Amino acid sequence: MLDAEFAMRAAFKEDYNQLLPILMPLDSILAIPVKPQLLDAVKKTSIVAEKHQNSKWVDNSYIILGKARLYLGQWADGLEALRYVYANGKDENDKNNALIVLMRAYISRKDYSNALGVAEYLSQQTLTKDATKDFYLTKAYLHQQNGEYLTSVAILEETFPLLSKSIETARLHFAAAQMYDRLGQFALANKHYKSVSKNRPDYDLGFYSSMNSLQNQVIIDPKTDVSSVGFDRMLRDRKNNDLRDRIYFTMGLLAEHRKQLPEAVKYLQKSASLASGKNNVQKAYTYLQLARIHYDALERYELAKAYYDSALTILPKDAQEYRVVSDRKLALDNFVTQLTIVKTEDSLQILSHMNPKALDDKIDNIIEELEKARIEDEKRLKSAQLAANNQINLSPGGSIPNSTDRRWELYDPAMINQGKIEFRRLWGNRVLEDDWRRSTKQITSVASRGNNPADSASNGKGLPVVAAEPVMAKGSALWQARHDNLKKKIPLTDSSFTVSQKRKEDALYNLGKIYRFDLKEPDRAVATFNRVLTEYPKTQYREEIYYLMYLTLAEEDKNRIVWKDKLTSEFPNSTYARLINKSVGSGIGDDKNRNNPVKAYESAYQLYADGNFTKALEEIEADLPAYKGSMLEDKFALLRVFLVGKVRGRESYLQAINEFVRLYPGSIYLPRLKEMQESREISVGKR
Incomplete structure (x- = not known):
């Protein structure tokens, strides 16, 4: 048993970015x-157990048997x-x-x-x-796993x-420090991080302990001088290669x-x-940190999304x-x-x-900037290609060296995602084909490329060769075609401007x-809603x-009561006016009943199934504010539609x-509601 436990402990892979479990899981x-x-x-x-029931080792044998099972x-x-x-058992210690x-x-x-019940009994023994x-270790493990740090x-x-x-013991000090970190007690955390080095840790444990302690020290005292840490020396140390x-x-x-931040x-x-x-796995946490910086501090949301995408692909589930x-x-x-x-x-x-002349000049400037960016991209690709070719020629057997010192930017999934986003923003969803940007495809033919070895798909060593596109000259047919294509997207007529306004x-x-509801940022939500009302007063x-401003x-x-008064005065008969009055009258606010929306829905539906329509409608309208933005919101709203028909008549x-x-254009229940709406209109027409 000891040999098996030792082998399992050695095979257990620690993730120092996660909270280390106090005991190894079974x-x-x-x-x-x-x-x-x-x-x-x-x-x-x-x-x-079977043949020596009178032995004093029966209890011990059953314990080992239980652990093995x-x-x-x-x-x-x-x-x-x-x-x-x-x-x-005959021995109290064995029990x-x-x-x-x-x-x-x-x-x-x-x-x-049950674990807590056993713990309470043992505490009396x-x-x-x-x-x-x-x-003590098992009880600490119980509270750690239950989130009671x-x-x-x-x-x-x-x-x-x-x-x-x-x-x-060093590992337990590290786990204690991590829990103090989560409690915001950084000084106490550092006390245990320092204790790690005093208890014979392995190299990785000591390394991560030092890194975490250093981060905490900077949080405790932002003026801490970290120049003496010796990051350059640590990077050069071969023990730290991994x-x-x-x-x-x-x-x-x-x-x-x-x-x-840069x-x-x-x-x-x-x-x-x-x-x-x-x-x-460390890369996943690095991407998460990059995503947070780009979202919170830099407000570069597209890149933040790309980093979240990349983190999710490698983060353990x-x-x-x-x-x-x-x-x-x-x-x-x-x-x-x-x-x-x-x-x-x-x-x-x-x-x-803009006036027509200024608009044409602006479009030409946009095309010119895009062309410059394209040419610079081609130069970078060619430089990377040339460097790769040189490395292949210098390496034994012409094989591609396995180097981690310098990685091409497109090896980064976040950069790839960002590139895709930028491409779709500029060009939309394009079919994968040659010469997709050209209004006419006679300029460069397959035959004209065939005799040029520089345009071949590969350089013979497994690396792709980038074929340079001709530079567009201002005033050329290609330039003008692109100019016209961009100009078509600008809402220059009243009807197209109205469509643009509606999209915005x-x-x-x-x-x-x-x-x-999703990002849980109420201040930005209020600012955005105010912008809608300012730019579109009749929205x-x-x-x-x-209603959402009130919530x-x-x-x-x-200002909260102001929005309630505006709603009840301008739309006294609307669903939201009734909901807001229900929530105020019943004392149901933002968070009550939100813990278990499934049970709340089942309760209301059971009343509906039992024919208690009035009571069910009261419950739905009382609960709906609490579930605004939840996965079940449209389901609550659908049940409300049925109940309104039962209680309040045809017009309601x-x-x-x-x-x-x-309100729910993306709901999976929408087709059914539209069928109900059409059938109702048909029946009214027949009458």
Whole structure:
């Protein structure tokens, strides 16, 4: 058993970016390589249990048998063996030891209630020194896994005097420091990070401890001098070859703390370019940091989205941040789409107000800038190509060297995504074909390229060769075709300008909702909604914006009541006016009942199914404000439509259908509502 546990511990891969578990999880995957040892332990302990019931080692045998079964994933048998010791054991110490293992098994199954019950019983028992140590560690593990970090570190503080110097003790100090970090107690965290080095850590553990301690020191005292840390020396040290990405990551964080954002981005990009192999997960956290900087500080949302995309492709799905990052990525997908529409329509509308001569000059300047950028891109590609060719010629056998010192920019998924976004913004969705930018394709034919070896697809060594496009001359047919194509997009007529305005209005309204519900940024939501009302005083979204402004503003904000009064005075019979009066009258605010929308929906639907339509409608209209922006919002609204038809008659029913069609254009229930609307109109016509 000891050999198996030692092998499993050695095979367990630590992720120092995640919270280290105080105890190694009971993982049947880890047990696969040591299955023969575990089965041997089961076999030998079973002999004692079956043939030597009077032996003083029966209790010990059952404990080992239970642990082996748990490691093998045989939970029912493992738990039964441990419970047998507790129920029938002859030695109190053995019974307590069995309960400690049983408690750990409950934690691994996330059965925290039973684990806590065992812990309360053990706290009343007299334990040996070793059992006390194991019990404290298991109880600290329970609270750590349950997210109760303050309780967990308090128990660990009592445990450290019982531990001897070892790599496992160093690891526990690191876990304690991480929990103090999450509690915002950076000074206490650094105390434990420093204790790591005093307890014989391995190289990686000591390295990450030093990096984390340095980051905390800068948070505690932003004026800390880090010039003496010796990053250059650390980067040159061959022992750190696999950890250079983490060094650059730390340098990036320190630069960010000093508000040196360009330097921070540069260091983090360098970290991402170096991360590979066993440190590939580090790249995910580097991308997350880059995404946060570009979103919060630089407000470069398209690039932030690209970094979130890249992080999500390599971030482990069991990582604590995965769900948050996934939700953020989905929100930013829609956010960037709407923001691009607003920026594009703003720019086009500005161009539409220019006089014809100035407009033509402006378009020519845009084409000229795009041509310069294209030529510079071609030069960079050719330079990279030439450098690659030279390296191939210099390397033995002409093979491509495996170098991590310098990586081409297009190896970075975030840069690739950003390029795709920029391409679609300028050119839309294009078919993959040759000469896609040209209005006529007779200029360069396949035959004319065939005799030019420089235009071949490969240089014979596996590397693509970039064929240079001819430079467009101002006034040429190609130039004029591009000029005309760009000019077509500008809303120069009244009808096209109206369409442009409508696109911008819809996008601004959607941006406000994304800020409010997806990104949880109420101040920006309010500013965006105000912009809609300022630029479009007669917008069709007025009533909903009034309602959302009321929900978004803080209760102590004096303007909150203003938006309620505007809604009830301008739209007294609207759904939102009724909802706002219901929420005020019933005391249901922003957060009540939001914890379990599924149960709330099931409760209202059961009333509907039972024929209690009035009560069901009251519940739906009382609860709907709490679920605004949730995944079930349109489902609540659909049930409300049915109930309005049952309770308030035909006119209210038709109004509820029209409101649903307008408010939830992307709902999966929309086709059904439209069918209901059409059938209702047909039936009215027949009458």
